[in-house]
Amino acid sequence: MSRSRKYWKRYAKDSLNGNWGVSMAGMLAVAAVSFIGSIMSVELFPGNTIFSLALGQIFSFIFSLIAIVFRTGYNYMLLNEARGKEFSLGNILYLFHNQPDRVLIAGFVVSILDMIAQIPFYYVVYMTDQGSTLEQQVAWVQMTMAMFVLSLVLNVIFTVPFVLTFYLLTDDPEMGGMEALKTSARLMKGNILKYWLMMLSFVPLLILSVFTMYIGLLWLLPYMYMTETAFYMDIMGEFNEESAGPQTEETEFCNYDDYNSEA
Template sequence: MTPRRELKRYAKQAMSGKYGTIILAFVAVQALSLIGGMVSSSLFPGTETIDIVMGYAFSFILTLLINVISAGLNYMYLNIARGRSYSLNDLIYFYKNHPDRVLIATFFLAVLNFLTMLPYTIYGNTAEIGDTIESQIAWLYTSILLMLVGVLVFQVLVIPLEMTYFILADKPDIKGTEALKESIEMMHGNFGKYLMLKLSFVPLMFLSVFTFYIALLWILPYMEMTEVMFYRDLLGELTAQKEEEERAAQDYVNPMFGGQPQENQQNQQQFWSAPQEAAFNSYENGEEQNTADNEEMQSNVYSTDSKSSSDSSYDSDSVKVQTQTASDRAENQNDQADTVNKKEQNTLPAQEEEEDNEPKPWDEYFNSLK
């Protein structure tokens, strides 16, 4: 499961450069809800039971119709998160594509909201405000407390059904009740994670008080986009997107960090494939040559052994002849060596005699004396 920080980072990246359209669509939906409440109060301003019942019935119908547009807002967020084309026309997407599916799902959500807000509704319409300031302040605090409790209980109970509109947007043929069941199954085991995700935006909502709640125009769409990322994470889309980003970064990162551009990798593979194949072929040829030499040596050994075994079958005369032939060869070689030595010895004295027979200068002197 992707951490909350990663979900928020993906939400910010998806919203970057699109704040104008997102905020405008959010304001349009909230304005329709506000206008519906004002119309209901103006049509049934009485304090009698019939006026109150009719007013809530009218508000309930308006809530169903406005929630169809709210579902269209979620459809637009989903398109933005996936990088698809989007526009304000996405708000009426479900009015053009089987709005009954959204109406059925919204009916259950509206009934759940009505039940959780029923204590606040009864107290606000039956309790007397009083004439004193203390009674008025007590009524106000009690009303606010009941309203906050109702909102919190509704937000907790509706968590398993939060993915309904996204499922209806992804599956145009599914029914509203089936989308509710599929949302419950999808959120099984992820209830706490989604609750913590929603609570992480509470500090930002408190800080929006210092901006006179103007910051909510950015905070609430930001929260909705993060919930869209949570839905995509449940489908496994964020995991696939992260793997694709890591693969792209590894392909185009600087080579000194362990990655190389894809073109360089292909060129290197082509450059090194031929030498490697040649080296591998030479290695194979060497191995084949060594194998052939070994086989030849083994064949020679086998032939020698076979020859020796065959020679052992010869009679003793042939062995003597071979021995005599070998001895004659040795004697011939010795005779040749002796002849060469004798020639060298005879040559040296002859050269010495020639040198002694040459006339000397003192021979003339002794001849004259004679």
């Protein structure tokens, strides 16, 4: 029997208690890898020709696969943290010396699905004329926003069934990339709506982060990722055990029966 998102969020807060620094540092390290890839793509393939744009997208795609290996290592760190095991910032490199090909295969499939979902948006941005009149430009912006929403919806449909893939790969060194994708899709049946309601519950905090010059994201993103980690642990049945939950040597972080009454 799965718990509520309030439970997962409370569990995440308790897991992060006293560990915010390492969790933030890991998140920043992973974000830095993705940022470097974006900058290199622009610098190596400047211009707006179809050729340069295509090469830039190919480079970004390849670099994104490397970033996924780092991100999966971050999942490994969060899982150790949530389970009360020993963890460190070095965990983000874990998958590089534990059969990274499995992550690359799964990441390739997920990235392809993500790219397909974004085709409507990219088509409007790069292949249509904005027009010269105000009316034409307004219509172009409206069409661009509509395609952005469409791409977002397609992304949800295509990729959310596979959100557990990279947690599965960290938990089972023998599981292959394609097997992890299939297992994630099976586990997410009946849980996709729960996952998105959980993610949507962070929207108010994301909006508030704008008023902190996005500094609030330093706390919010690890909180979101840890909540997702708790969601995975729940789907895997870890909270059905009496002893489930991060613990210290003396006492558990909290009384889990109280989770459903806390935000």
